[in-house]
Amino acid sequence: MTQAGLDTFFVYSRAVEDSKTSIETLVINNNNAIINLLRNLLNVYSTIKARFVIRVTLVQQKIGELKQTDLAPSYFVSHNHTQIKTFIFEQTSDVIRRLNTYNTGSSSWSIASIESIDVHIAKYQMIRGGKRMKTPRQLLNKHGLINIPTDNSKCFAYCAIACYEGIRTKAQAEKLQQYKDWIARSYNDVTGVCSKID
Numbered sequence: 439m440t441q442a443g444l445d446t447f448f449v450y451s452r453a454v455e456d457s458k459t460s461i462e463t464l465v466i467n468n469n470n471a472i473i474n475l476l477r478n479l480l481n482v483y484s485t486i487k488a489r490f491v492i493r494v495t496l497v498q499q500k501i502g503e504l505k506q507t508d509l510a511p512s513y514f515v516s517h518n519h520t521q522i523k524t525f526i527f528e529q530t531s532d533v534i535r536r537l538n539t540y541n542t543g544s545s546s547w548s549i550a551s552i553e554s555i556d557v558h559i560a561k562y563q564m565i566r567g568g569k570r571m572k573t574p575r576q577l578l579n580k581h582g583l584i585n586i587p588t589d590n591s592k593c594f595a596y597c598a599i600a601c602y603e604g605i606r607t608k609a610q611a612e613k614l615q616q617y618k619d620w621i622a623r624s625y626n627d628v629t630g631v632c633s634k635i636d
Contacts (some may be wrong), residue, residue, distance in 0.1 A: 450557040457551030
């Protein structure tokens with residue numbers, strides 16, 4: 439375990455004994471260990487994010503140059519045990535797709551061997567809405583950015599309404615009462631949907 443920012447970061451790592459092992463065999467051989475680790479972490483943390491990192495050695499076909507690289511899909515966020523098998527399937531599919539890109543001939547590189555499988559796992563903390571933040575100084579003079587004031591948790595709804603109503607200036611955006619009036623008059627359905635997002 440290491441610390442990555444404020445998140446506890448876990449890495450499951452296994453070297454591949456037979457470099458000719460396929461990705462499918464690699465995942466099958468490590469499946470139970472990965473499932474157990476993810477289940478245990480979901481018992482401790484309400485939400486985790488994880489991804490496979492497959493270290494491969496590539497060979498440049500024309501000159502025989504070797505290099506190592508990591509094939510790493512995007513992080514997958516899991517809230518419960520039922521998503522673990524989906525995680526493993528999606529990550530495996532993504533890695534196979536990436537491997538096939540090298541092996542189809544559209545690249546001058548091909549896979550020489552698979553070196554290791556890692557699963558990077560971190561406690562996932564959702565970003566919550568809160569108080570209005572000042573616009574960062576670097577963005578103050580940028581066009582196309584409006585920081586809408588709110589005194590409630592409807593900032594996303596206000597943003598959607600501002601876009602629809604054609605708010606284009608800071609002076610227009612800062613009239614807080616207009617958003618409340620628009621919601622009362624026309625946009626109750628928008629705030630219902632947006633409250634699930636906020």
